[in-house]
Amino acid sequence: MNIWNPVRITWLHRANPVVKLGLIIGLFFMTVLTHNLDFVMYQAFVFTVCLLVLSGVKPWKMLLFLIPFLLAFISSSSSMMLFGKGDTIWWEWGLFRVSEESFYRGLHLGFKGIAFASEGLLLVTTTSSVDLFYSLMQKLRLAPKYAYSFMASIRLLPMVWEEYVIRRQALKVRGVLPIRGIRGIVSRAGLYVVPLLAQSIRRAHRVAAAMEAKQFDGDGAKSRTYYYPFRYSRYDLLVIGLLAAAACCAYIAAGYFPWFGIGDVRFD
Amino acid sequence: MSNAVVGLTPAQSAETSLEQAVCVEGLRLKYPGEDRLMFKDLSFSAARGEKVLLLGPSGCGKSTLLQVLSGMIPRATEVPMKCEVQRVPDSWGYVFQDPDTQFCMPYVDEELAFVLENLSVPREEMRERMQAALEEVGLDLDELHMPITHLSQGMKQRLALASALLLEPEVLFLDEPSALLDPEGREQIWSAVKAVSEGRTLIIVEHRIEEMAHYVDRVVLFSPEGEILGDGPPAVIFADYEQELKSYGIWYPGVWKDYARSPAGKELFAPIDGKDQVAGNRLPGDGGTLPDVLHREPVIRLGAFRGMRWNKPVISLPSAEVYPGDFIAVIGPNGAGKSSLLLSLMGLLRAEGTYELCGEKVIQGKRRKVRKERERKLRQIGFVFQNPELQFLTERIGDEVVYSLLVDQMPPEEAQMQADRCLERFGLKGMDGRHPYQLSTGQKRRLSVATAMARQPAVLLLDEPTFGQDARNTFAILEMCEQLRCTGTAILMVTHEMEIAQRAATHIWEIREGQLTSSMPSPRWSGGTESKRHTVAGVNGAADTPSVISAAHHHHTGVSS
Numbered sequence: 065m066n067i068w069n070p071v072r073i074t075w076l077h078r079a080n081p082v083v084k085l086g087l088i089i090g091l092f093f094m095t096v097l098t099h100n101l102d103f104v105m106y107q108a109f110v111f112t113v114c115l116l117v118l119s120g121v122k123p124w125k126m127l128l129f130l131i132p133f134l135l136a137f138i139s140s141s142s143s144m145m146l147f148g149k150g151d152t153i154w155w156e157w158g159l160f161r162v163s164e165e166s167f168y169r170g171l172h173l174g175f176k177g178i179a180f181a182s183e184g185l186l187l188v189t190t191t192s193s194v195d196l197f198y199s200l201m202q203k204l205r206l207a208p209k210y211a212y213s214f215m216a217s218i219r220l221l222p223m224v225w226e227e228y229v230i231r232r233q234a235l236k237v238r239g240v241l242p243i244r245g246i247r248g249i250v251s252r253a254g255l256y257v258v259p260l261l262a263q264s265i266r267r268a269h270r271v272a273a274a275m276e277a278k279q280f281d282g283d284g285a286k287s288r289t290y291y292y293p294f295r296y297s298r299y300d301l302l303v304i305g306l307l308a309a310a311a312c313c314a315y316i317a318a319g320y321f322p323w324f325g326i327g328d329v330r331f332d
Numbered sequence: 333m334s335n336a337v338v339g340l341t342p343a344q345s346a347e348t349s350l351e352q353a354v355c356v357e358g359l360r361l362k363y364p365g366e367d368r369l370m371f372k373d374l375s376f377s378a379a380r381g382e383k384v385l386l387l388g389p390s391g392c393g394k395s396t397l398l399q400v401l402s403g404m405i406p407r408a409t410e411v412p413m414k415c416e417v418q419r420v421p422d423s424w425g426y427v428f429q430d431p432d433t434q435f436c437m438p439y440v441d442e443e444l445a446f447v448l449e450n451l452s453v454p455r456e457e458m459r460e461r462m463q464a465a466l467e468e469v470g471l472d473l474d475e476l477h478m479p480i481t482h483l484s485q486g487m488k489q490r491l492a493l494a495s496a497l498l499l500e501p502e503v504l505f506l507d508e509p510s511a512l513l514d515p516e517g518r519e520q521i522w523s524a525v526k527a528v529s530e531g532r533t534l535i536i537v538e539h540r541i542e543e544m545a546h547y548v549d550r551v552v553l554f555s556p557e558g559e560i561l562g563d564g565p566p567a568v569i570f571a572d573y574e575q576e577l578k579s580y581g582i583w584y585p586g587v588w589k590d591y592a593r594s595p596a597g598k599e600l601f602a603p604i605d606g607k608d609q610v611a612g613n614r615l616p617g618d619g620g621t622l623p624d625v626l627h628r629e630p631v632i633r634l635g636a637f638r639g640m641r642w643n644k645p646v647i648s649l650p651s652a653e654v655y656p657g658d659f660i661a662v663i664g665p666n667g668a669g670k671s672s673l674l675l676s677l678m679g680l681l682r683a684e685g686t687y688e689l690c691g692e693k694v695i696q697g698k699r700r701k702v703r704k705e706r707e708r709k710l711r712q713i714g715f716v717f718q719n720p721e722l723q724f725l726t727e728r729i730g731d732e733v734v735y736s737l738l739v740d741q742m743p744p745e746e747a748q749m750q751a752d753r754c755l756e757r758f759g760l761k762g763m764d765g766r767h768p769y770q771l772s773t774g775q776k777r778r779l780s781v782a783t784a785m786a787r788q789p790a791v792l793l794l795d796e797p798t799f800g801q802d803a804r805n806t807f808a809i810l811e812m813c814e815q816l817r818c819t820g821t822a823i824l825m826v827t828h829e830m831e832i833a834q835r836a837a838t839h840i841w842e843i844r845e846g847q848l849t850s851s852m853p854s855p856r857w858s859g860g861t862e863s864k865r866h867t868v869a870g871v872n873g874a875a876d877t878p879s880v881i882s883a884a885h886h887h888h889t890g891v892s893s
Contacts, residue, residue, distance in 0.1 A: 194442060212446070216436035222481075223432065227722060233680045234723045237715045238783070239739035259722055262769060270433040274492075276408040277426035279450045279499060287452045291445030 070120030075306065076190040077120060078299040081199040087307055088187045094311060095179045101172045101329050102322040106314035108175040111182035114310050119189040126189075133181040141174030165329070172329045186307075193218050199294035209282025216271050223267065227260055353380045353503050353533035354401045358416035361396065361405075370396060371558045377419075378550075380502075383534040385541065385566070388554030389580035390772060390802060394537040398505050401535060402426060421503040421533070425496025429508040431488035440466075440483070440491060441476040447498040465494040469524040484666060486517020490524050503533040510540055512800050514666060514828040518543060539802050540583040545570070556580075581774075581804030588831045591807055600807070600814050601835045604857050630655050631790050631822045632677070635686035639669075639676025646672040646681070649848040652841075654791070656820040659813065661827050661837035661854065669846040670826040674793045677824070679710045689713070690790055711740070714784035716794040720776040721769060723783065729771070730755070730764030732779060733786045740787055754786045758812070774805035781809060785816055792816060794825040798832065810836050 070077065076084065091111075098104050112130070116123050148170060150163025197211040235255060355377035361370045370393045378384045386394045399405040403420035406413055428434050437443040444462040453461065462476060469490040483491065489509050496504060506525065510518040522543040525534070536548065551569040553562040553576060561576060562569050570577065570584060577584045591597040632654040638645040647669035654660060662670045676683045679694075687694040694709055695702050717723050726732050733754050737747035755761050758778045763771070768779060777797060784792060792813070798806040810832065813823050817838075824841075827833060833840045838857040842850045 194438065212436055215438075219436060219438055227719075230717060230719070231722050233675070233678075234717055235725070236680065237678065237717075238723065238725055238736065239711065240725065241739075255725065259724070263719075263721065267433050270428065270430060271436055273404065273408065274426075274428055274434040275436055275446075276404060277402070277428075278447045278495060280446070281450065289449050289452050289455055291442065291449060291455060291458055293455060 070189070071122055072120040074118045074120045074190070075299050075302050076118040076186065078297070079190075079303040080203070080294055080296055080300050081191045081196045082203040082294070083296065083300040083303065084187055084191060085196070085200075087304060088183055091183045091307065091311065092180065095176060095183065098176075099172075099328045099330050100318060101168055101175070101324045101326055102318035103315060104172055104175045104179060105323065106317045107311070108178035108182065110310045110314045110317075111179055111186070114307070115182045115185055115189070118186065118306075121189055126185075129185070130181070133178055136177050136181075137174040140177055141170040143170075144173050145170035168324065168326055169329050171324075195292065195294075198290060198292045201288075202290055202294050207283060208280075208288060212275065212280065212282070216275070217268070220264065220267060220271070224260060224264055227263055228256065231256055231259060351379050352377050352419060353382070353421055354378050354535065355417060355419040356397075356400055356415055357418075359397075359400060359413065359418075360415065361393075361400065361411060361413040363411060369558075374558065374560070376401070376552070376560070378503075378533055378535060381531060381533055382550060383529060383548040384536065385544070385548040385551045386535065386537045386554065387541070387551060387569075387577070387580070387582055389556050390539075390774070392554045392556050393558040394554060395507050398426075398507055398535060398537055402503075402505050421501075423499055423501050424503040424505060425493075425499045425501035426505045427489065427492045427496055427507065427509045429511050431485045431492070431512060434488070434492045435480055438479060438481075440473060440478045440480055443480060443491065444476075444495055444498060447495045451499070461498060462494075465497045466491075468497055468528050469494045470520070470527065471524075484517065486513050486520045489513060489517065489521045493521065493524055493528065497528060501532065503535065504529070506534065506536045506538070508538050510538065510543070515830070516665075522547075539581070542583060542585050545585055553577075579804070581802030581806075583803050587803050588835065591803075592835065596807070596811060600811055601856060604838060628655065629691050630688075631690055633686070633688040637676075637683060637685040637687055639672050640682045640684065641672065645684075645846065647676060647843070647846050647848075649673075652848060652851060654822045654824070656790070656822055657817055658839055659817050659823045659825070659837045660839045660841055661825055661833035662841045662843060663827060663830070663833050664843035664849075668843045670843050671795055672846075673843065673848075674715070674795055674824065674826060677791075678713055678715050678793060679706055712790045714787060714789035714792045716781050716784050716792070716797055718795045718797075718799060720780035723780045724768040727767055728764060729760060729766055729768055729779060732768060732783050736783045736786050751786060754782050758782045759808075774801060774808070777801060777805060777809065778812075781812055785812065788819075789821060791822045791824065794823070796826050796828065798827065798829060806832075 095104070095107055098107065116126055119126055121129075145162055145167050146160045148163070148166030150161075150165035150167075150169075152164035153161060154164060154167065155162045194215060197206070197215055200206040201208055201211045240255065357375045357377075359371045359374040359376075362368070363370060374397070376397065386397065388394050396405065396411075399409065400413065400415075400418065401420070402424050403418070404426070405411050435443045437446055441459075441462060444465065445458055448458050448461060459476070466473065466476075471487060471490045471494060480488065480491065493509070504525075509525070510521050513521060518540060525544070526547060534548070536544070538544070546566055548566055551562070551564065551566045552560055553569055553573055555561045555576075562573050564572075574590075578587070578590065592601050630653040632652075634649050634652045636651070637649045639647040662673060664670050672681060675681045677687075683696055687696070689709055690712060692709060694706055696706070697703070724732060725735055730751065733751035734744075734747050737750060738744065742750070752761070755764070758781070760771075760775060760779055760782065768776065771779060781794070781797065794813070797809050801809070806829075813825065814836065817823055825832070825837070834855050836856065837854045840850075840852055840854050841848055
């Protein structure tokens with residue numbers, strides 16, 4: 065959680081989480097439904113810039129977080145390039161067949177991945193889970209029992225990790241020798257899953273009992289008051305405007321400065 | 333409901349209902365899958381403002397009764413039960429045992445707000461009420477918006493008490509709130525409880541009762557079958573049921589002294605004269621001749637030893653030696669690096685410096701060959717983790733010990749025989765076929781120690797093995813350690829229990845802020861020599877055992893006169 069700590073608070077932090085969630089889902093749909101290579105490339109570029117500026121996280125840190133997505137870009141685009149269908153063959157060697165169409169489709173896929181990642185991270189880096197669930201309860205009438213069980217389980221995750229580390233050490237101490245191959249993986253998984261699950265279930269039960277003891281009524285959303293009030297504010301409009309403008313920029317740029325200029329990349 | 337008040341006139345029943353804060357009559361309850369009833373026609377009530385302590389052996393149903401009295405059973409937890417009368421208080425608060433599983437939110441203020449939200453308290457009043465509650469329990473935080481994970485276990489329990497207070501409870505139910513705390517935390521939670529108990533009814537379940545045994549108005553003692561054995565003022569109960577308190581493993585005041593007087597305790601705490609040991613028979617029953625002893629090598633020798641986590645030293649020892657037959661209690665505040673010491677000795681943390689085990693150098697390094705060699709050497713050490721369940725590998729109790737022996741390349745028939753003997757010694761015989769998870773907490777602990785001990789390691793490392801255990805289990809673990817010590821195994825035990833350090837251990841290592849700050853013989857080791865008084869005073873003020881100090885003092889003056 066601490067690694068996301070922003071150095072600056074931006075408009076995006078101040079906007080209502082529900083608005084952000086809606087906005088990001090909208091952007092997701094836009095990216096999914098885009099089949100123009102230039103547009104997708106500009107989306108990836110524009111939203112990465114947005115992410116660097118609006119997340120409030122130090123840019124070098126953010127770029128570090130983007131490394132895994134870069135790897136995803138390389139792997140997804142290269143596999144599409146090497147194995148995808150196409151008529152205009154550029155290069156062929158055994159199973160590998162790079163065609164013009166598959167090459168562009170590979171790039172398209174890679175850029176889509178980057179665009180998705182940036183859009184998702186825009187939400188994740190600027191919204192805490194507590195904020196998100198509080199505003200979902202207040203604005204979208206999410207039943208408190210779901211919201212609080214999610215928040216409680218997020219709190220329990222680090223404990224599971226801690227236990228995983230102890231279990232690993234304990235197995236080493238007990239002299240469990242690694243068995244190679246698939247059978248090894250399966251038996252190894254069993255050695256971890258059973259004790260960790262047993263502990264987690266017990267812990268979840270205890271947390272639930274403690275919540276009940278604090279007079280938690282999962283369905284009583286009507287009379288419930290909220291410690292963090294979430295209202296719509298002008299920041300919501302600002303953020304909507306900003307991200308819409310970013311999407312428009314990408315569209316216009318794709319129209320005026322196309323890099324590839326090949327239109328729809330779908331193969332039919 | 334009507335059955336219970338048949339004999340009473342309406343006026344009388346109204347009066348009793350006013351006086352009684354909680355009440356249950358004719359309670360019958362049975363957990364699904366269990367053979368017997370947990371309670372059979374049990375009646376219990378507490379008057380308004382009364383402070384009641386429920387005592388009894390583990391598994392006798394005290395905690396279940398608490399849940400019935402609060403109405404959690406059957407409202408929240410569905411358990412088949414039947415009773416004639418169940419009077420649940422209008423408002424109540426509950427503090428549970430485990431500090432880590434009482435909260436659902438990540439921050440202190442959010443957790444307290446969760447309670448206030450449940451009560452529909454307007455937002456403007458929230459902060460004020462949070463602050464008042466924290467003040468009441470003596471939790472002084474600079475900032476309300478503080479991650480709960482940054483609090484110590486003792487502080488977490490006080491936070492749990494504070495959130496219970498926000499409910500403005502008429503009755504407070506405390507279910508072993510101090511069982512998983514160190515002595516400091518235990519003291520804090522009980523002084524907080526005392527501070528807030530004014531005008532409230534308290535129903536307490538607890539094994540560790542030193543802090544509040546004489547504070548309560550009434551003690552109710554349960555039998556293992558869930559029947560009420562005794563009910564009265566603390567002094568009377570403690571005097572009349574001494575034998576039961578002992579056999580139920582309750583930490584009543586003076587339990588250590590009583591145990592020390594028993595035959596088992598005399599053996600366990602038998603003084604060892606350190607001076608004699610150096611010259612002669614250091615180990616009981618060892619019968620070693622003088623030259624033999626002179627050649628006795630330390631089993632562990634450390635020089636400029638450092639245990640590392642993420643390239644930062646978390647524990648450093650300039651130099652230290654451990655001899656066969658030593659029982660070293662590793663003490664110090666939480667997070668000082670006690671567990672890290674054990675982990676780095678076990679090779680689970682990267683280490684630097686000189687480390688000799690049984691006269692052979694343990695070489696640090698990442699290369700595969702070096703690592704294999706190191707792991708082979710470190711097999712001479714046994715390790716017992718705090719949570720026994722995370723250590724079990726097999727699905728049968730019988731197989732657990734066998735597994736340890738098979739890893740050491742013992743022939744299967746011999747391993748089976750030795751495992752049987754081992755289980756018998758640990759009182760686990762006859763349940764070979766059951767799953768380790770089906771054991772009671774004390775039995776699980778014994779089994780985890782058995783798996784480590786069966787291999788007869790040269791060194792045994794134990795991480796707070798008595799933590800959260802009742803007195804009986806604690807003594808059982810210490811007795812097992814003593815047996816092993818007598819055969820020449822060196823023992824390092826991390827503990828918060830000063831009584832263990834002073835009575836059972838031979839040496840005490842104190843660790844503070846990642847440094848071994850002092851290592852000295854324990855009062856037991858110096859067995860009646862002058863250093864005794866010095867040692868006791870030297871154990872960092874945490875010496876919460878005036879009895880030992882005064883005993884040592886007597887001894888000292890006795891010697892000098």
